[in-house]
Structures are given as C-alpha cells and as structure tokens.
Amino acid sequence: MILIRLESKGPIFYYSYRVGMGYKIFKFYKFRSMHTDADQMVEQLKHLNQYANDEAQTIKTKPLTRSIIAYSNHDHILVKDDELFEESEYEQFKALEDKKAFVKINNDPRITRVGKFIRNTSIDELPQLFNILIGDMSLVGNRPLPLYEAEKLTTDKTVGRFLAPAGLTGLWQVTERGKAGMSAESRCDLDIEYALKHNFWMDMKILFKTPLAALQHENV
Template identity: 35%
Template sequence: MRLSTYSPTSLQVVALSTHCSVYSKRKRCIDILGALLGLSITSILFFPIVLAIKLDTPGPIFYTQQRCGLKGKRFRILKFRSMVTNAEQIKHLVKNEADGHIFKNRNDPRITRVGQFLRKTSLDELPQFFNVLQGDMSLVGTRPPTSDEVEQYSSFHFQRLNIKPGMTGEWQVYGRSNVENFDEIVRMDLNYQRKWSVGYDLLLLLKTIFVVVGKRGAY
C-alpha cells in the first residue's frame, strides 16, 4: 500500500479510497437527528452532572483532547471530565494494562469518584454529540485514536482512518473496555467497514443502548 504524508501534522496515512459511508446522505441525516436528540438529553442532565463534578473535585467541567478522524484530520473531542485535572501529567505513573497502541487500566487512580459513575453509565461521552453535529464524528464508526497513537501505526492500522470515528461501533458493542489488545480493536474497526450499511448502523445503535444500560464492560 502506498503511504503519503498528511499535512500539516506530518502523520503518515494510507492512501486508500475513502469509505463509502462518508458520502452517505442517509447516514449523515441519522447522525444529525441522533445528535440533536442526544443534545436534548444532555441539556436535561447537564446541571446535575455539572454539580456532581464541581462538588467532587476542583477543575473544569469538560475535558477536551486532540483526536484523529477521517484520513488523520485532527479535531478536539469533547467529554465531561472524569479524571483529575493533571491526569496527562501523571499518566506515566499508571501501568498500561493494554497491549498495543492504546492505554487502559482497570483501576486507574486518576479517575474521580464521580468520573467512575460517568464512565460506567457512558454519561461522560454525551458532549460528543457536538462532535457528531459538527461532522468530525459519526454516531457509529471506529474508535477515535489520539495523535500519539497514530504516530506509532503500521500500514495495517492506518486503514481504520478511512472512515469517520464514531461514538459507538463494534468495539463498543462487542468488546468495550474488555478488549485490551489494540490489533483486536483494529480488526473490529475493519470488520465494521466491510459490513457497513445504514441498517447495520441502526442495529449497532440499538445494541449500544442495551450495552450502556447494562453497564457491560465499562470502567
């Protein structure tokens, strides 16, 4: 496969054809409608979540982080803060229990008490509906990687960047936090690309609801 340099980030991305789902008007309509519905729910839960975060630990309400989307394009992902404010600075003190280009720890001490609840219920991800509405993400897609993860990719891993990242996907429905091998996450992402259809997106969205309600595989 031919590699090309992605400017201005100097990341290498695989020059493959953009996935057909990116051009689907039906998928984009579902994203917009879903994002508007999600933001409506967020507005209802906003003040209780903000109050809980503020009473628990000092710091900002939201957490933003640079992620890589379609073809490596960088964007700022938005979440409710679930960690202490200096989480990135002390990350090196926490053991990485995952295998590959991701970071996971089942008992990460940087997660706050309220943050643990937000993560188990996936409420910390509600602000990402803004990312979906803006078009940087989709409701269903691949896991959005960080820039430092992408810098370590091989050509096999770059294929996951040929589609928009999603709030949910096969990794969320069939593995979630229980999947601790990065190559397995990539295989799920590529399997989603092969199987994609609007109907499959709707199926994954329905299954995501059951996974979130059941709090399966979250930490």
C-alpha cells in the same frame, strides 16, 4: 455537572485533540471524569496498560556495538538513528510497541468518584453530540484516538481503521467493551472490519445494541 464541580477542582467539560477519519485532528469533548493532570500521568502509568502483553514486556532489545558485530555472526542488522539492532530482536521490540498502541488502565487512579459513575454509564460521552452536530464525528464509527495512540497506528496492518468515520458508538463498543483479555490487535481488527463493511443497516444494528453496551462494570 454540579457533582463534577463539587468533587474536584477544574472545568466541568474536558477536551483533548483526537484523530478521526483520514487522520483529521479535532477537539473531542467529554464531561470531565478525571483529575485535571490526568494527561500528564499517562507516561507514569504505562506499566499498568492492559493492552501491553506481559510476556512481550520481557523483551530487552539493546543496540549492538560495531565491535560485537565484528566478532559474531549477525547476518541481519538494522540501522536506526545511528544504532544497530539484530533483526529478529528488533521485530519483537516493534511487536511490543504495537501492543501498546491503545491505553487501558484497570482501576485507573486518575478517575474521580463521580467520574467512575459517569464513565460506567457512558454519561461522560454526551458532549460528543456537539462534535456530531458540527461534523467532526458520526453517531456510529470507530472511536477517535488520542494523538499518542494514533501515531502508532500508521502501518499497513492498522491504517485501515482511519477509513471509517469517527463515531460516538461502534462495532468494538457493542461487541467487546468491558470484556477482560481483549488485545489491542483484536480491537484494531474490529475497527478495520467496520471500516471495510459499514453500511446503513450495520449502523442501525450497532445503534440498537448500544444502550446495553453503554453500561459497563470495569473502572477503566
């Protein structure tokens, strides 16, 4: 706590609104590991998001004008907010947006030096014990998501992750955390698997694996 205060201006504790089980929104507490304007920088750094597929980023979907449609053979046209899109291109565009549902930035410039240490050792997560005590979270579950991530996971394929309690640790953390190349789709699949299969013994196994998983080497 002293080191956090000495290195950068701002509060020792940080909270943000997160979405847990059943889309319940609550204040989520951590030790502050970033500069105080970190949330405002998300939009500026979205091009560094590791979950965004590089190939998908080449998709350029633009609205079609009525004159173009009149002189072409577009059989499947979608209308959205008074704009017209060719169906296959629009589906590609939506696939790109889904890949950006989670945000993971390698060597994130928003993180302080002390913040890097407490994140790599998961010390920054300790204040969430308060969330557990007041009933917002469980020890084991799916990670509660920031609002800007949760609002993109409302489709039939992804909504199942919110059937599980919000957790301090979970299946994704003990199997894939810190591994390079993990897609947003794979992470969501693990969340849904936990939501459908979790039980006491599964939770105990996850808790047993958590101490090793808590140590990571990526600066994210």
